[in-house]
Structures are given as C-alpha cells and as structure tokens.
Amino acid sequence: MDHLHGALRRAAFRNDVPGAQLAVWCSGEAAEFEVGEERHGSGRAVRRDSKVPIGSITKTFTATLLMVLVSDGDVGLDEPVVEYLPELRRALGPTADVLTARHLLSHTGGLHAEVVAPPAGGSAALATSVTDLVQAPGAGFSYSNAGYALIGRLIEVVTGMTWAEAVRAILVKPLGIDLAFVAGSEEASSSTASGHTVNRALSLVRPVEQDLTSVEAPAGGLAASAADLVELAKMHLAPTHGGIDPGLVDPDHLAEMRRPVPGAVPFGLADGWGLGLALFHGDGAGWLGHDGTADGTSCHLRLDPESGTAVALTANSATGSALWNDLLPELRAAGIDIAEDAPAVESGPQKPIPKDCTGTYVNGDIAYSVVVQDDELHLVVDDEPAARLAVRDGFVFSVTDLSSGTAGRPGRFLRDPRSGRIDRIQIGGRVAGRQRDVA
Template sequence: MSQEKLSGFVETAARESGLPGAAVGVLTGEEEFHACYGVTSLADPLPVDGTTLFHLASVSKTFTATALMRLAAEGKVELDAPVRRYVPELRLSDERAAARITVLNLLNHTAGLDWNLIDPGEEDLSLAALAVKLADLEMIAPPGARASYSQAGYNLAGLVVEKVTGLPFEKAVTSLVLEPAGLSNTFFDLDDVMIRRFAVGHNRDGDGTLRPARPWKAWRAGWRADNPGGGIVSSVSDLLRWARFHLGTGEGVLPAEALRRMRERTVELRAGTLGDAFGICWFLREVDGVRTAGHGGSGNGQFAELLIVPEREFAVVSLANAGPDGGPFNQAVVRWALEHYLGVVDRDPEPVPHDEARAREVAGRYENDAMNIDIAADGLALTLAAGIKPEIRGASETEMPPDHPPAAIGLLPGDGEEYIVTEGGLKGQRGFFTRDDGGAIVGVDLAGRIFTRRPAAS
C-alpha cells in the first residue's frame, strides 16, 4: 500500500467530514506511513504535521494502565488488592463497595462506578480530593458484576499511582512510562503544549459553522483530577511509537508477559462498537477473524483513535480536530487501513425493518450522572439524542461540547434488545437495552456506559 493512497484517502475523507485538520499514522512491521491534512486552527492556521499535538482524551487511559502494570510488575501494586490498601481514605456511596473494589476493577471498568464527577468544586482540583468527592457518585452495579465505562474509575486508578510512587501523577507516569518508552512529545501540562504546535478543537454551531472549542481540554481547564482518565496530549508520531511499544517486548518498562496480559480478556462486553471484551484497559475485538486491541478518545472538539493488531504487527492512529464528525472520520480511517493494508474488512450489521411495537417499547429517557439519552419513536423511525444534562450545562462556567441531536437508530436481528446508530456524529455506535426480572426495559448501554431509564411522567 502506497503512501500516496493513504494520503489521498485521508484528504478526501477529511474534506467530506468538514475537518480543519487531521493526522493519521500506520505502522506495518518496520514501516511507518503518515498522512497529515489541513490546519491546526481555523482562526490561526498552521499546517498539521507529524509532531502536531492533539488532546487524546480517553486514550490517556492506556498510559495510566501501563504505569500501574509496571508498578505491579515491580511488586509495588497487586491488581487483585482492594483499592483501599493504597487509598485508605476512599469513600463511596456504598461502604461495602468501597471496601471491595480492587485495582483490577478500576482497570477493566467493573468497579460499578458511574461515569464521572462533573464538578470537583472550586476549592480543590487535585487527585487527592477525589477519594472524598467520589462519595457523591452513584454506584450503578456491585463491584465485579459487569462492565460499565467509568472515567471516575480511571481517575481513581491515577490516585493509586500517585499514592504508591509518592509523586504527582503526571511526574509518575512520565518517569514510569513516557521517558523509558521514548515519548518525548507527549505531555499533560498545558505549559508544555503551548510552546509547541498544537491542534485547536472545533465544534459546529446550530447553523453548521465551526468555532473553536473552549476550554481546550474538556470538561474543565485546570482539573488535574481528570488527567489519568483523559488528560494526556500527544502527536501521531509519538502515538505510533506508543503502539510499537505495545506491539513489542516492553523492554525497559514492562515484561513482555505483562503487555500480553493487558490484551487478555477480563470481562465480556455485549453488542458494543468499542469491543467484545475488556482486557486491562484495552477494548478487545475480533474483526474478520483477526484480534485487535484499541482505545478511542473524545474531548472538546478533538477525537483520537488508536488500534493495534498484535498478530500482524500492525497499528493505526487517527487524530481529528472537529466535532461531531471527527469520531466517524477516525472510524472510517481505521476501517480503511485494516482493509487496504491487511485485507481485514469491518462491516456494520444490518438493522431489521422498523417495528413500531418494538420501537415504542424502548422509547423513553435514560440517564447517567452526566448525560441524558432520549429515544423516540414516531411511527416511521426510531431516533436517539444524547446530551449533557441541562442543569450541568447551565451551572458550568465554561463552554461544553454540543449535544448530539436526534439521529436514526435501527434495532438489530434477534430479541430486539440490540441497536446501531445509523447517522450523525454517533454513526456506527452499537449498544443494547437491559430488562428487569419482569421483562421491562430499564436501561440502555451506549459507548460502554450504562444509562438508567427514567420513569415516565404520570
């Protein structure tokens, strides 16, 4: 596969998606291919290149997990130990859960914690304050009962790193992972970012106009407590180096066996676009008979995707600086690269014809601690809208990413509990509905997160 074909695809897809800029990298064996498109910012444009910094959002979790795996390999952390061994001040809404949650529960999203704390309060933006503030977060399942993607869980994992090393989390990850892996263009601190070329996120107004996204990191500038789950900044060149590290032996950082363990299934996932199972941090998925491990990230107008295929010594990275189309663009890049470099074809399942009775059964409002999902049936189609809760948006002192307007979804063959989004910024996302013991729909999963159904108004 030629460099020209990759560059041509990226340019065409980025233009069609209306992106200001994008950076893509492919690693196949010892060869690397880069394709950069467009500009860092519409307001102050500079060409995107291989060293341009993007906010990686949740791809940060791969660094946090790797740091904890190094501490485990050194005998300083036990993955099956309760978190309270390392964070004795941990408080949760359920005391029994607080005593039972293990480090592994945090790393594979089975702690039972809801998605995230939205506002840490004005008085303390640190990880140290997190253990106490987590008492305000709802428990959505008993520890170990099932997986539900949790930003709060990874931020708590970062506090474990901080406690065990005695260093600020960011310095600990730098010394444990970034420096020995040779990642010289990967940072947490905005002071490091601002003296280098970096991409500005963009969001679309209601009229379709792209505008710079503020704050640069969502949700809130300066909140260090969100760094373990979503605070890292890097370039396509460094992310390919990071992929090469995880495809290799881990020399100087981790035993090869520890890297392999991160890619072993720890809990199964159902009907998810992101994966069939969680390893340690990684979403694991079989595509066209080939096993992959990956992680994505969505920040404020910036989107990142990293996928590795260990058995083929292959990786693809895609970074984009506009929402909501950056996410579907990244997914299109990953699929194109898998097909054109490996001959691996990833196709969405086809929904069944619209069934109004089944559609009305699942229609309603669903919520977690931060967001609402509204699923509506109008007789012809079933739609899904997702947005930040109005009370949270109204109380915020900074701009937040725009909501996802209603977009068509289709129910998949089978029992009618699985679905796929077929248009809009969430296009391709899959999930499923959950029932109680009486058979009533009580929840929906989207992007690995649980949303509970709100009772209908009487």
C-alpha cells in the first residue's frame, strides 16, 4: 500500500487541500500516511496525532456511546425518549410518547435538520426548543442534527456527566484514543488543524474557525485523526475479521447498529441507514461508515465488517470530498473496493418539469424554493440561488451547483399518497414540507 502515500500527496495538491491523513486497517495491519500542513502557511506539519474537525462523523461516536448505555441496561432503544426527557411532552404533546432513541439514531425521528439552540439553559433546555416535526416519528428518513443533540442530552441525563465528559470517560479512554473538542467551553488542543475555504479561481486558501455551539456538539463537535477514526471502526468489525472488542458494547447491539432500519431511505446520501452508521452497498457486500464536513474540513470513514477493513480520511479543506473521490480508484488498486458514496441519478432523457413541483418547502428555519427560470428548474435555498435541477424518472432530480457547475447529490420530489400531489422534497437527505399558503 506504499503507493497510497504518493497518491494522497498528489490528490491533496490537485484539490488544494493544505493537509490530510489517510489510515487503512486491512488484514490486521495498519497503514497510515500524512501530508501537508495543519494550517496553511504555518509550516506546522500534519502528524499522525493531528486532530481535524470531523463534523458529522461525531454522530458515530455519539451513537456508539449511547449503545454502551444500552448494553449496560441504562437506556432502552425502543422506549419513549420522554421517559428520560419529560420536558419533551410539553414541546411535542402526544407525539413525544412514540419518539424513541432508535428513531433519533437512524434519522427517522422527524425532527428538523438543524438545532435551535435555546436562548438560556444550555442543553438542559434543549427539548423545549423542539416545537414541531417535519414528519411523524418512524414515517421516513430526514437527516437531523437536532435528533443527535437530543441523544447528547439523553446521555447527559443518564450518566450525570456532560456529553463531552461521557465521551472521554465512557468511550474514548477505553479505546485508548484522545479526541479534541471544537464546541462550547471545551478547548481544542494545540494539534487541532484549521479548516480552510478554497477559491480555486483566485488560488486563495483561507483558514477558517469552527462555529459550533455546545448544544450542537453531539452532532458535530469532535476533532480526531484518521488513526483515531480507524480505532473506533475496529469496534464495529467482526473480531474474527480483524476487529477489536474492548468489551464496551454487546456484540448483538453492535450488530443492531449495522442493520438497516426499515423505512430509513436516505436518498442521495447512502443506500440505507443503521444506528449512527450509513450503509453503502455498491455492487457488492455492504460497506458502512459516515461522512463529516465541519467549517472548512471534509472527512470520511468506511468499514467492511466481513473483510475486516477500515479506511479513514481527514482533510482540512472544504475540497476534501474531491480528494476522497480521487483516492477511491487508488484504494481499489490496492484491493480495497469501497462502494460509491451515494446512488446516482439514472441517465436518460430529462423529463418535463412537473406542473405541481414549484413552490417553497421548509424544514425548520431552512427554506427550499423550487422555481422555473429560463425554462429550467432552479433551487433557491434561503433566498440564495443554489442549483439547477433536471428531473428524471420517478420524480428524481439531478443537482448542478450554479456557482461551480459541479454535480451535487441527487434529490427527489415526494407525493402525498392520498392526493398524489407533490407535497415534500428530499435533498441532502433532508425532507422539507411544502409551505402552506397563508390566506
């Protein structure tokens, strides 16, 4: 696998990534590579233990931590969360009685995509900010940071610790790894890499700081090295295939995390979803993992329980996803055939614009407007023109970014099963409902 070091260096240079780490665990052996700088122009080299803000891969840590509590009998996956967070009943009414930890871990809880931080009271007041849902719990998949914020609060109530304290004491210390925290009062370590934005037209690479509140931390507040991510992945590999069993989670509960949740259809993100893990089938057996983007970073984790293989990439630039795509054929040449990240829209003739698709769709504070402009379908997000849409069979659409011309993750229009009218849109895994006309 030595050729991967050169491949990583070339891909980082080609995609204007200041620094990156690649870690591979295969056949019981580790291969680790680092290139570049922690912060552009600093001369501070990326090391094996450099921590990169991993964004939503934090959710896999939070989910695994909760499963430790499930294995210990402290939390029931299918018990109403309101049993632990009674304030949810005041916020959601009778719906609170059916919302479970399984729903929240699999993004089938119906919560808004983003966390609405309470004005006072911190995480203890979080549940009071959950005022409505995009769909009923269990009705389908809609990616939700708010759901993981609630899981973090649940962990705090059950353990009597802050979420950060519980992560350290219950999960990462037994795993023998040391993470950094990039939200709230937790100070990032001196080895935490900066995120970067890239203006390729002007050849500008600019460091950016992380902007995350402590309430959002369970959804995206960790920084880790690629080697740290592989250590977590080893828990989720079969011990007979190179996995490591630290004795934290019962094997049956680990298997539960890898099992696809019925109705969790993360269209455009993956082929299925378990508990804190996405499922990527590709053309063969399933890979699992998670992607994460923080402010100016892009990170990826993949694992195959059957072959005992895990791969992690951290990149301290928003262009890191392109680096990852460049590395996939290099990994394939090394015998590691990772499934593609997300289903592609079927090629074929573009369909006419559905007559009832235009309008505004909302998910919490996010507004997606679908408009016709110059005989093309366009997407406007929070009043900012974002993408051009091309409709294919089944009301699926491809997405082309207006500023860069690059293809984004596909989406789809969803119809009300009773009326047949388009009443929702799913994009980036998030479901948004059509905004009702105000009289």
